[in-house]
Amino acid sequence: MSRDIIICSGLGKTFETSRGAVHVIDHVDLKVQENEFLVLFGPGQCGKSTMINCMAGLEPVTQGSVEIHGKKVVKPGPDRxxxxQRMALFPWLTVMGxxxxxxxxxxxxKEERRNKAQYYIDLVGLKGFENSYPNQLSGGMQQRVGIARAYCNEPDVLFMDEPFGHLDAQTRxxxxxxLMKIWEKEKRTIVFVTNNIEExxxxxxxxxxxxxxxxxxxxEYEINLPRPRNYVDKEFLALREEISQVVDKAL
Ligand SMILES: Nc1ncnc2c1ncn2[C@@H]1O[C@H](COP(=O)(O)OP(=O)(O)O)[C@@H](O)[C@H]1O
Ligand SMILES: [Mg+2]
Incomplete structure (x- = not known):
């Protein structure tokens, strides 16, 4: 039986700036189920990153609340x-580090964390690169390190903010x-932000x-297409068309 792991109730966010208040999130009610792959999709600058930051506890909410496992989110934590988009990897540490x-x-x-890290390095397809430094890796590989690093903390929820946004189409x-293969093997609750409808x-x-x-x-749309999905499948294309019509044009 699935259950709600994240509950946003009347979530709102207003930034106080020198030029006045900027209201970015307006009363969002949202529940995310355990092991659900939830995608927040919207135009550029609509407030997607702010949403994720509030849910992760990186940014304080100004109205309403976010709860994870029934506990109010007020600061970042290892459960998240x-x-x-650009992982801040430590340049002086290897992939393993x-x-x-x-x-x-x-x-x-040391033994336990090495074993764990090796498992996730293998899972993201970086076996053999344990001793490489971030600047020796391509953008896609750096994102793989970022995913392995996030997974290695074994969080309950993974927030991904346009993680593939800067990659070329093929790598993306x-x-x-x-990512689908990883998630199907190691289910987690994922909140993933994108402004790419195909993604x-x-x-x-x-x-x-x-x-x-x-x-x-x-x-909101429940997507029940079987996986792995095909970008040129008829139903996929029909949904793509439908959702493209619904989404606002970026301001
Ligand atoms: N720290 C901040 N102070 C003031 N305004 C901000 C701040 N962070 C984001 N904003 C504003 O919030 C809006 C949404 O930003 P963001 O959440 O980054 O959108 P998205 O991720 O959808 O592109 C933008 O207009 C941005 O200028
Ligand atoms: Mg953003």
Missing amino acids: GVVY NVEYGPKVRGIS YLMQED ALYLADRIIVMTNCPTNIKK
């Missing part, structure tokens, strides 16, 4: 992992495919279409 960093900080023994398809449809159990800023939920 974040993967960004980066991936085992979280468990190391938490005091996990490959990363989507591999959303390829990955999601459910797509939440966000409005322009101040953002709210415009519409």
